[in-house]
Amino acid sequence: MTFPTPSAGSVPRVRFAPSPTGFLHVGSARTFIFNWLYARRNRGTMVLRLDDTDVERNTEASVNSIFDGLKWLGLGWDEEYKQSERLELHQKAAWAIFEKGFAYRDFTPPREGENEKPQGTWLFNPGMPELSRVESDRRAAAGERFALRFRVPRTSRETVQFADAVYGEQVKATADIEDFALLRSDGMPTYHLASCADDADLQISHIIRGQDHLSNTYKHVLIFEALGAMPPQFAHLPLLVAPDGTKLSKRRHGPIVSVTTYRDAGFLPEAFINFLCLLGWSPKDDREKLGREELVAAFSLEGINRANAVVNFKEVAATPEETFDPKAVWLNAEHLRALSVEDLSARLLPVVRGAGLDTSPEKMLAITPLIRERIKLLRDVLTAADFFLAEQLPPFDPAELIPQKGDAALARKVLTHARELLAKTEFTHAALDATLRAAAQELGIKPGQMFQPIRVAVCGRKNAPPLFETLEVLGKQACLSRIEQAIERLG
RNA sequence: GGCGCUAUCGUCUAGGGGUUAGGACGGAAGAUUCUCAAUCUUCAAACCCGGGUUCGAUUCCCGGUAGCGCUACCA
Numbered sequence: 001m002t003f004p005t006p007s008a009g010s011v012p013r014v015r016f017a018p019s020p021t022g023f024l025h026v027g028s029a030r031t032f033i034f035n036w037l038y039a040r041r042n043r044g045t046m047v048l049r050l051d052d053t054d055v056e057r058n059t060e061a062s063v064n065s066i067f068d069g070l071k072w073l074g075l076g077w078d079e080e081y082k083q084s085e086r087l088e089l090h091q092k093a094a095w096a097i098f099e100k101g102f103a104y105r106d107f108t109p110p111r112e113g114e115n116e117k118p119q120g121t122w123l124f125n126p127g128m129p130e131l132s133r134v135e136s137d138r139r140a141a142a143g144e145r146f147a148l149r150f151r152v153p154r155t156s157r158e159t160v161q162f163a164d165a166v167y168g169e170q171v172k173a174t175a176d177i178e179d180f181a182l183l184r185s186d187g188m189p190t191y192h193l194a195s196c197a198d199d200a201d202l203q204i205s206h207i208i209r210g211q212d213h214l215s216n217t218y219k220h221v222l223i224f225e226a227l228g229a230m231p232p233q234f235a236h237l238p239l240l241v242a243p244d245g246t247k248l249s250k251r252r253h254g255p256i257v258s259v260t261t262y263r264d265a266g267f268l269p270e271a272f273i274n275f276l277c278l279l280g281w282s283p284k285d286d287r288e289k290l291g292r293e294e295l296v297a298a299f300s301l302e303g304i305n306r307a308n309a310v311v312n313f314k315e316v317a318a319t320p321e322e323t324f325d326p327k328a329v330w331l332n333a334e335h336l337r338a339l340s341v342e343d344l345s346a347r348l349l350p351v352v353r354g355a356g357l358d359t360s361p362e363k364m365l366a367i368t369p370l371i372r373e374r375i376k377l378l379r380d381v382l383t384a385a386d387f388f389l390a391e392q393l394p395p396f397d398p399a400e401l402i403p404q405k406g407d408a409a410l411a412r413k414v415l416t417h418a419r420e421l422l423a424k425t426e427f428t429h430a431a432l433d434a435t436l437r438a439a440a441q442e443l444g445i446k447p448g449q450m451f452q453p454i455r456v457a458v459c460g461r462k463n464a465p466p467l468f469e470t471l472e473v474l475g476k477q478a479c480l481s482r483i484e485q486a487i488e489r490l491g
Numbered sequence: 492g493g494c495g496c497u498a499u500c501g502u503c504u505a506g507g508g509g510u511u512a513g514g515a516c517g518g519a520a521g522a523u524u525c526u527c528a529a530u531c532u533u534c535a536a537a538c539c540c541g542g543g544u545u546c547g548a549u550u551c552c553c554g555g556u557a558g559c560g561c562u563a564c565c566a
Contacts, residue, residue: 019566054565110564121493122563147564167496176494184564191566215495215561238497238559245558275503278515282504286514305497305504308559312502312516327503327516337529373529384528404526436525451525463527 003200003229012044012205016077017195019051020062023258024069026311027210027240027248030276034237035208036075037277037299047202048077052084053194069259073269081202083194090189093197093227094148094182102153102226103182104129105136105146110185124149124179148183150222160218165235165301167211172218180219196220200229208301211236211308212247235301238280239308248311256313256323265320266351266378267328271335275328279309289334321376333376341368348381355382357389366473370465386460388473393460393482398489400456403449410445411453412490417443418454419483427476432468457486 016032018024039046048070052058070077083090097103108125129151131139140146154174161171182193189197199207214236224231242248248257255261262272274290282305283290283298290298317323336344345361345368352359359367371384387393401411417439425435440450451467458479464470471479 017566021566051566057565106564108563125563149564170495172494178563181564186564188564190564195566210560211496212560213566216566236496241559243502247559278503280503284505286505288503288515307497309504310502325502325516330516333529371528374527440525446525448525455526459526461527465527467525 003203003227010205012039012042013047013203014039014044014206014208015047015049015199015202015204017049017051017083017198017209018066019054019057019191020059020066021054021057022062022250023065023260025248025250025257026259026262026276027257028066029069029073029259029272030240030279031209031237032070033073033075033273033276034281034299034304036077037296038206038208038301039078040296041299044205045079046077047079047081047204049081049198049202050083051191051195052082053087053090053189053191055084055188065258065260069263072259072263073273075273079202081198083198086194086198086201087189089201090194090197091183091187093200094189094193097150097182097223097226098148100226101151102222103148103150104131104179105140106149106179106181107131107139107144107146109145110147121176122178123152123154123175129179145185147181147185149179149181150219150226152177152179152222160221162217162221162231162234164214164217165206165233166238166304167214167236167306170214170217172215177218177222182223192216192219192223196223197227199232200224200227204232206233206235208235208237211239235304237304238306240279240311241308243310243312243314245308245310253313253315256311256315262324262328264379265324266380267324267332268335268339268347268378271332272328274335275325275331278327278331279311280305289331289338320379329376336375336378337372341365341372344368344372347378351378351381352385352389357382359389363388363473370469370473374465387458387464393485396456396460398486398491400462401453401486401490403445403452406445406449408490410449412487413443414445414450414453415457415483415487415490418450419480419487422471422476422480422483427472427479429468429472432471436467453486454483457483 014035016035018028036046038044050063094103106125106128108128128149152174157174159171159173160177161169164170180192181190183189217234221231240248242253246252250257270292273292273295277290277295278288281303284303312325312327314323321329342365345365348368349359349361349364352364367385367388371381374384375381401415402408403410403414418436421435421439425431436450437447440447443450452462455464455467456462458471458474
């Protein structure tokens with residue numbers, strides 16, 4: 001079997017090849033993004049390939065999670081494949097390697113889960129590489145089970161090498177590479193074989209993947225060569241690790257490593273992408289906030305660094321916001337503020353409705369500018385705009401109504417006065433401003449002392465958007481009835 | 492155990508034989524506004540250790556240490 005050799009200067013073809021054994025991991029998402037950026041930057045093709053050869057561990061839920069996550073990122077891809085539909089190719093490739101003498105049957109039964117630590121370097125099972133073809137064929141014909149192993153050319157060749165676009169020239173002695181499996185004893189291809197056979201067949205020109213594959217790459221180079229294909233350009237990415245330095249894993253770190261967690265918490269995909277890009281890569285200038293097109297324009301393999309990057313999340317946090325890397329949250333707020341009011345409003349609406357609150361697009365559009373600078377995640381709309389969204393204000397401590405350097409009597413006086421004035425004031429920013437400031441002067445108090453009780457009466461808390469805009473959006477009726485209730489509460 | 496990769500503020504990073512080692516997040520302080528937020532200003536905060544090369548290393552080389560990855564039919 002032969003594989004086409006990509007000609008020099010042809011369009012780059014990259015692939016993202018997740019194995020559906022869990023949800024879409026943030027590390028995988030970054031790998032996807034880097035591949036996508038490379039493809040877009042160089043007018044290449046992005047291939048999505050599900051590496052689902054491990055039937056034992058693959059789940060439908062995982063496939064869905066991966067597509068959910070990728071769909072949310074909104075980057076897209078050009079071609080899509082499923083490795084499980086390409087078994088014939090993999091097996092043909094394995095046997096082609098066998099026929100060329102680069103592989104042999106290993107009849108040694110697979111090791112059971114042994115606890116003992118391996119001592120020294122294991123290279124092959126004794127007796128197996130030397131088995132004659134005749135003997136090998138005879139035992140196979142007799143129905144004996146075997147794995148197909150690559151015959152690493154340790155005597156004819158000193159080293160295997162490749163140039164990594166990130167880690168530079170890599171060399172390994174063949175004496176340190178073990179005879180790895182190509183086919184399992186059930187005839188199914190291993191990851192190494194399936195991956196390389198597919199990469200060769202799909203004419204992948206650049207393999208951009210996690211650094212955990214760096215030391216597997218020698219095996220891959222060997223497979224490509226045995227297949228008669230040119231090894232692609234490799235670029236390994238530093239790993240994303242948890243604050244404790246260990247590899248991110250669901251078991252250890254929980255849902256924080258899943259892309260959908262960020263989506264559900266109200267991250268903007270463009271902010272999440274921006275954040276992930278800054279982990280292990282930098283544009284080399286001082287820019288931090290980068291949009292999709294800016295990333296495409298700035299991206300290069302040379303900008304990738306080699307040390308692992310910590311995703312600085314917290315496992316125990318008081319608020320959901322605090323669980324995420326603070327820089328991710330900050331970047332999200334930056335992207336949020338860069339959105340037009342219309343755009344932001346449209347993204348906020350489903351969040352509000354998803355929480356079971358019914359709001360019209362018009363009302364949302366009016367609320368949005370008031371909370372735009374006060375939210376960091378889309379979900380924050382529920383706490384930042386609660387008093388706009390709820391019919392009835394939840395109960396609050398009447399003591400909150402008392403202004404600075406004042407008492408309950410002053411609060412009552414302010415509110416009673418405000419009720420009277422607001423009833424006959426036009427609910428526009430300018431009119432409210434003039435009326436309430438004049439009232440403060442009239443009562444001989446500071447504007448802040450005037451505004452505070454009204455704010456609490458209307459919003460149910462001290463921290464809220466500017467008063468006049470708030471009153472305007474809330475409308476006269478709601479404001480007056482809330483002030484009324486507050487006066488009652490003061491007793 | 493073997494093989495490999497990596498090492499700059501708490502975190503993400505820039506830089507690179509001579510620099511006040513830069514930026515960002517987060518933290519602290521202040522300014523500003525009707526509160527909050529946003530914004531602005533200021534401050535604290537780093538070159539893992541040891542040797543070598545050199546007039547001079549945080550930067551280059553070697554060693555150590557630490558972390559991480561791979562390690563016999565997971566991907």
